[in-house]
Amino acid sequence: MPPMRRKGDLPQKICAQCGRPFAWRKKWERVWDEVRYCSDRCRAEAKRKPAASASDR
Template sequence: MAKMRKKGDLPEKACICCGRPFAWRKKWEKVWDEVKYCSDRCRTEAKRKERQG
């Protein structure tokens, strides 16, 4: 069985769109290095800004 961790002990990153910190999630376990955005909203906002120029 895996060792339990406290939420405060999980790694964090800052969202490149809004700058808010967000914590590691189990579903990002294999792609944590590739995660850039804290939410779908930030991801779509960044793509929208990219298209506008």
């Protein structure tokens, strides 16, 4: 059995919607490179209203 890992030792990313950091999860093991959002809520919000671009300001 592999040694235990602390949550602080896991890889992290920044959520594309809310900007908060989130850690690797076992269920994302095969698709970690494709994960962009920390939760279903952030993913749904991103689809509902696209982020404002620089030209919209």
